[in-house]
Amino acid sequence: MANSKKFKARKIVPGKATGPALISRERLGWLGFTDPKRGIFSSSKTELQGKSFKGVVLIYRSGKAATGGARAISLACRYGNRPAAAINLEIDPVTVAGYALEDIPMVQAEDASIFDQVKNGDIVTVDADKGEVIVS
Amino acid sequence: MRLTKEQQGILDGKKGRILQSAMIDLIKYGTAMGAEEFIPVTSVHTAFSAINVVALAFPPRDVVLTKKDVDKFSEEMAATRVKVKTTINPGIIDRKKWRQMGADESTYKSVMQTVEIGRKCGIMTTFSCIPYLTDNIPLIGDHCAWSESSAILYSNSFLKSRTNRDCYETSLYSALLGITPNFGMHLDENRKGTDLVDVQCELEYASDWGALGYFTGDEIGIGIPVFKNLRRPTGEEAVQISGSMSSPGGIAMFHIVGMTPEAPTIEAAFGGNKPRKTYVFDQSAKRAIYQYLNYKPEGKVDFVFLGCPHKTLYEIKEIARMLEGKHVAKDTRLWIMTSSSFRASAEEFGYAQIIEDSGAELFADGCLLLYYINAPAKRPKLDRVATDGAKQAHGVNRSFGSNVFFGDTERCIEIAIKGGV
Numbered sequence: 001m002a003n004s005k006k007f008k009a010r011k012i013v014p015g016k017a018t019g020p021a022l023i024s025r026e027r028l029g030w031l032g033f034t035d036p037k038r039g040i041f042s043s044s045k046t047e048l049q050g051k052s053f054k055g056v057v058l059i060y061r062s063g064k065a066a067t068g069g070a071r072a073i074s075l076a077c078r079y080g081n082r083p084a085a086a087i088n089l090e091i092d093p094v095t096v097a098g099y100a101l102e103d104i105p106m107v108q109a110e111d112a113s114i115f116d117q118v119k120n121g122d123i124v125t126v127d128a129d130k131g132e133v134i135v136s
Numbered sequence: 137m138r139l140t141k142e143q144q145g146i147l148d149g150k151k152g153r154i155l156q157s158a159m160i161d162l163i164k165y166g167t168a169m170g171a172e173e174f175i176p177v178t179s180v181h182t183a184f185s186a187i188n189v190v191a192l193a194f195p196p197r198d199v200v201l202t203k204k205d206v207d208k209f210s211e212e213m214a215a216t217r218v219k220v221k222t223t224i225n226p227g228i229i230d231r232k233k234w235r236q237m238g239a240d241e242s243t244y245k246s247v248m249q250t251v252e253i254g255r256k257c258g259i260m261t262t263f264s265c266i267p268y269l270t271d272n273i274p275l276i277g278d279h280c281a282w283s284e285s286s287a288i289l290y291s292n293s294f295l296k297s298r299t300n301r302d303c304y305e306t307s308l309y310s311a312l313l314g315i316t317p318n319f320g321m322h323l324d325e326n327r328k329g330t331d332l333v334d335v336q337c338e339l340e341y342a343s344d345w346g347a348l349g350y351f352t353g354d355e356i357g358i359g360i361p362v363f364k365n366l367r368r369p370t371g372e373e374a375v376q377i378s379g380s381m382s383s384p385g386g387i388a389m390f391h392i393v394g395m396t397p398e399a400p401t402i403e404a405a406f407g408g409n410k411p412r413k414t415y416v417f418d419q420s421a422k423r424a425i426y427q428y429l430n431y432k433p434e435g436k437v438d439f440v441f442l443g444c445p446h447k448t449l450y451e452i453k454e455i456a457r458m459l460e461g462k463h464v465a466k467d468t469r470l471w472i473m474t475s476s477s478f479r480a481s482a483e484e485f486g487y488a489q490i491i492e493d494s495g496a497e498l499f500a501d502g503c504l505l506l507y508y509i510n511a512p513a514k515r516p517k518l519d520r521v522a523t524d525g526a527k528q529a530h531g532v533n534r535s536f537g538s539n540v541f542f543g544d545t546e547r548c549i550e551i552a553i554k555g556g557v
Contacts, residue, residue, distance in 0.1 A: 012168050013164075013168050027357050027358075027384075027385060027386070032505075032531070032534060032535060043534055044534075044537075045534050061357070062357060062358050062386060063386055064357065064358075064384065064385050064386045065285065065382065065383050065384070065385075065386070066285060066382075066383075067283035067284060067285050067288070067301060067302065067303050067304060067307075068183065068283075068303070068304055069303065070303035070304065070305055070306075071189070071192060071193075071303070071304060071305065074192050074193070074197070074305075075192065077197065077198050078192070078197070078198060078199060078200050078201070079200065082198075090357065090358045090386075091169075091358070092301065092358060092386035093165075093169060093300045093301045093302065093303075093320060094283075094301050094302075094303045094386065095386075096165070096168050096169060097165045097168075097302070097303045097305065097306050098303065099168075100161075100164040100165050100167075100168040101161050101164060101165070101193075101305060101306075102197070103164075106168070
């Protein structure tokens with residue numbers, strides 16, 4: 001596509017998936033900040049409160065907080081609310097484990113310019129195996 | 137990842153479904169984090185408070201587990217043994233005084249069913265977030281697989297034992313297999329400082345250390361802070377800074393120059409790294425954290441909570457001293473939470489009796505947040521809360537919208553006696 005943009009990224013969890021972008025420049029925890037059953041960010045302490053994470057490509061700074069976070073990702077998948085893929089700027093093992101155990105493709109962005117180059121709702125493909133993020 | 141013959145055999149299913157699944161997922165975790173091999177661990181700290189939740193770490197995946205799934209898993213789990221010393225994080229209720237907490241019998245029964253499965257597996261059902269002071273004390277250089285964000289910070293920073301921020305699932309796999317992927321905090325090169333925190337104010341109370349930890353976690357997010365101009369903490373202050381630093385970010389370790397074992401000098405702490413940034417914690421930064429963690433505290437207080445992280449035996453002794461001959465206000469409840477090992481000692485030494493005589497309640501095994509999220513009908517009101525734990529102040533407001541007073545232990549006890557701020 002003429003207008004598509006491509007970024008290099010580092011593979012964290014293998015796989016390839018496409019979905020609309022949901023972006024936060026913040027660090028996001030899964031435990032206590034999300035409602036896995038409803039598939040939304042539920043905490044008033046995140047700017048994504050009320051937004052659905054089902055089927056989206058989550059682009060955010062990093063994971064944070066409780067080591068129970070991976071469990072919330074597993075629950076979300078069990079309730080049919082699996083996110084498509086994740087792009088982080090910084091890497092937190094708890095968060096990586098959550099995505100890795102559920103086979104949700106994840107990459108590390110090269111720098112913060114991704115936040116300026118992608119808008120909420122843009123259709124994004126994360127190809128972790130090729131180390132690429134494509135915005136169409 | 138390179139596997140030994142034994143590990144390959146487990147992956148091929150020669151030791152059954154549970155170990156095979158643990159191996160598959162531990163490989164996924166290690167591969168994602170760039171590990172090339174596994175290393176043996178000497179200890180694990182994980183979560184094991186409700187068997188239907190533990191079951192989520194194993195197949196079938198992508199479906200909501202039925203009672204049949206959980207029953208099958210319970211049987212398989214009870215027939216499996218952990219390979220290394222394994223302790224567990226706080227659960228929902230106090231297994232001795234659950235009625236006094238207001239929990240119902242069905243919650244109690246399900247917790248005790250899980251405790252029994254844990255016992256058969258060889259897991260020590262310690263239900264505490266300060267294993268490093270009681271039941272699971274690593275030696276210098278020990279490789280561990282721990283979850284519980286505050287305990288990870290304490291053990292890497294103060295004990296020089298090595299653990300990543302492992303989640304409940306992967307730490308349980310490590311307990312069953314006796315190994316962890318070799319990456320991150322297990323390797324010398326990843327234990328060097330990344331950011332400098334210059335402390336330019338006095339830290340008077342343990343809660344000030346909580347405030348410093350919260351400030352640091354919030355500012356740095358992910359990295360290894362190096363504190364300069366920071367005095368030696370007491371044991372209890374060390375628990376508070378580790379507890380609070382974990383909530384706003386993903387820090388696994390910090391250095392205090394001239395104090396923690398990997399930071400004899402500032403040069404050693406950074407190990408050749410150039411600090412990415414310098415942060416200043418001064419009087420105004422401290423005040424800002426107290427303002428942030430105090431959510432409209434005024435008037436009457438329903439509930440005073442001391443014990444996030446769990447209180448040490450010394451803190452319980454001090455609390456008993458403060459409460460001796462006094463009485464908690466009629467409409468206020470004061471809960472003190474600790475590990476069952478420390479509670480047993482507190483009973484033995486007479487502190488528990490003094491605390492109970494004042495109308496305060498000394499509990500073990502539980503985590504207030506877990507209790508509130510998972511349990512009961514007859515729970516105390518949480519509209520207006522006072523606490524001396526920064527992690528709790530943050531959590532209780534975030535999860536329940538409570539008005540919160542956050543301050544030092546003595547002030548919290550005054551509030552409990554007076555019934556308000």
